Amino acid sequence: MKENTKQVPVTILLPAYNEEQSIGNTIARIKELYPDFEVLVVDDGSTDNTLRVAMDAGANVWPHPYNIGNGAAIKSGLRIAKGEWVIMMDADNQHNPEDIARMLEFKDTYDMVVGARSSSSETALHRNIANLVYNWFASYVTQFRVEDLTSGFRMLRINTARQFIYLLPNTFSYPSTLTMAYLRSGRSVKYIPIETKKRLGKSKIKLIQDGTRFFLIITKVATLFSPFRIFLPISLLFFLTGLFYYFYTFVTASRFTNMSAMLLSISVIIFMIGLVSEQISQMRYDRVRE
Secondary structure (H helix, E strand, O other): HHHHHOOOOOEEEEEEEEOOOHHHHHHHHHHHHHHEEEEEEEEEEOOHHHHHHHOOOOOOOEOOOOOOHHHHHHHHHHHHHHEEEEEOOOOOOOOOOHHHHHHOOOOOOOOOOEEOOOOOOOOHHHHHHHHHHHHHHHHHHOOOOOOOOOOOOOEEEHHHHOOOOOHHHOOHHHHHHHHHHHEEEEEEEEEEEEEEOEEEEEEEOOHHHHHHHHHHHHHHHHHHHHOOHHHHHHHHHHHHHHHHHHHHHHHHOOOHHHHHHHHHHHHHHHHHHHHHHHHHHEEEHOOOOO
């Protein structure tokens, strides 16, 4: 296995924020398995010894002066990575470095390879339920079966990934943005099943606050990439409601009410906004050069 991977110029990108408990072991395992790979740690303004531990473990470290966000760390890493391929991993000991070799098997076939967390992974029940909702929603928007929208374990060709940097947010939602960007631009995505372990240290994600924020982000991302898939059902809902209310008032009162007119008008307005948004979305993708 090692002989096959030595010939592949790869950067392992680890965004990190206060991960001193786990990052040293994670780097050591990666360097033991893949000594020729670049291990790049972007320290996102940690207040503990993450930066020092990462340097002592032998990683290339790029520090942020203060905490900007997980997505911002990924963007910094994409800009300075030296490898032809970049593999993003969490620095909290959740991902198994041995799965990297499984990803590299598909490097010449797919544009992006993503590790999809299996049911046997050590993940919280509420997050599994939330991921099911996110995966379903993303699958509807992209018309592609998305198996793990929020997985941070993925492999991309660096030149392609850099084309989408301007789309990525500074927050935890960069995996969903990357997935939708690739699928929306007609690029291929491969999911491979992986098992993740329980993270070391305290999670940075708060259930209610970040869960609500993330759902809003997912909705915004969906309207960013495939707006008509969102606007059309809403327009249809208003149209059918207005039509039903018109028939109801016609039968019961023999008249066409202002409420029916308003609902039907709103449905037309939403439909037209969806058309305009779809054109704007297409113009945005014209910026991405092949």
